[in-house]
Amino acid sequence: MRLIREIMSYDDILKKVELAGFTYDPEQDIFYSIMNPWQRKFGYCWLYDESCPPISLIIDCEPIRFRYGGKKWLIELWKGQYGMTTGAEIGVYNTTGPDINIPGVFNGTFYKCAEDEDHLQLFYALRKNNRILFTREGKHWWLTGFMLGEFSEPEELTLEARITLKDAEMCRIFTEELARMGYRDDEVRVKNKTVWITFTRPYSEQPSTRTKLTVSISQSRNRFLCEKFRELTKEAPTLQEKLNILQSENPELFDIALKFGKPRAVYDKYELLKKYL
Numbered sequence: 001m002r003l004i005r006e007i008m009s010y011d012d013i014l015k016k017v018e019l020a021g022f023t024y025d026p027e028q029d030i031f032y033s034i035m036n037p038w039q040r041k042f043g044y045c046w047l048y049d050e051s052c053p054p055i056s057l058i059i060d061c062e063p064i065r066f067r068y069g070g071k072k073w074l075i076e077l078w079k080g081q082y083g084m085t086t087g088a089e090i091g092v093y094n095t096t097g098p099d100i101n102i103p104g105v106f107n108g109t110f111y112k113c114a115e116d117e118d119h120l121q122l123f124y125a126l127r128k129n130n131r132i133l134f135t136r137e138g139k140h141w142w143l144t145g146f147m148l149g150e151f152s153e154p155e156e157l158t159l160e161a162r163i164t165l166k167d168a169e170m171c172r173i174f175t176e177e178l179a180r181m182g183y184r185d186d187e188v189r190v191k192n193k194t195v196w197i198t199f200t201r202p203y204s205e206q207p208s209t210r211t212k213l214t215v216s217i218s219q220s221r222n223r224f225l226c227e228k229f230r231e232l233t234k235e236a237p238t239l240q241e242k243l244n245i246l247q248s249e250n251p252e253l254f255d256i257a258l259k260f261g262k263p264r265a266v267y268d269k270y271e272l273l274k275k276y277l
Helices: 012-017 036-042 046-050 168-181 213-234 240-249 251-257 268-275
Strands: 022-023 029-034 059-069 071-082 086-094 100-102 107-108 122-128 131-140 142-148 157-164 187-190 194-199
Touching: 012 131, 046 059, 046 107, 059 168, 059 213, 071 213, 086 122, 086 131, 086 157, 086 168, 100 240, 100 268, 122 142, 131 142, 131 268, 168 187, 168 194, 213 240, 213 251, 240 251, 251 268
Parallel strands: none
Antiparallel strands: 022 029, 029 142, 059 071, 071 086, 086 142, 100 107, 122 131, 122 157, 157 194, 187 194
16 A cells, blocks of 8 residues: 655745755756755765765766865865766865874865855856756855756766966966866966866766766666656646656655755765764
8 A cells, every 4th residue: 555645845845955955046947055054064075975976976076186375175076967967066175184094994184164264256057068057156165056857977068167266376276286187278277366177077086986887877777767757747847846746646756856966875974084083
């Protein structure tokens, strides 16, 4: 016997989305992170990127690490398939703390999410095969966007980012690191303290968990979920109507549809890491 589930109102759905750390832009039909989501207390380290592929987040990671103003900084770019969504992120992190060495677990830098005084003016356009899917802009520490039901391979996507650094010195150090990583002159443009980056393919080593088998299994599942979503909601013009259809016709898919971005599972290692911070 199938249990009858209570149908959530659209307002209740948006409240649930906000509790997850996001809100909705109806003009672009995307979800994006709010300024102070629960994710802000977890900082960032490479272990989080390693956690993504096994949970169907097949994304290109580009961590840009440098030192400025007595701090170690990380500005990271991401683009790819986050489960049932195509998305992209720019994250800004820094720390004055020592590196962490947990034998057999992690040896490296753990960064805190940038405090308000270290937020940077950010912009990006996410392109898929030269077509702009959406744009995002703001002074932030974590600029994100996720398009529900859109399936993409990471190599189909280009993130055109614009990052305004704090001053000329920070800009110089940042661009020197991009050059060291392998970025070509046609992929980086600089004016005053603003840097434009064309992120098509990562120059950084990708997570070891992103194997051919993991990608194949995860992307097959992601494609299936996106196609099922589009099939069920093809006659629905608004997000509200799409979610109403999912709730009534496929509650399991409805639950998955509201889990976009990086889920809590990505941050599971934080409980172990925080003992060393």
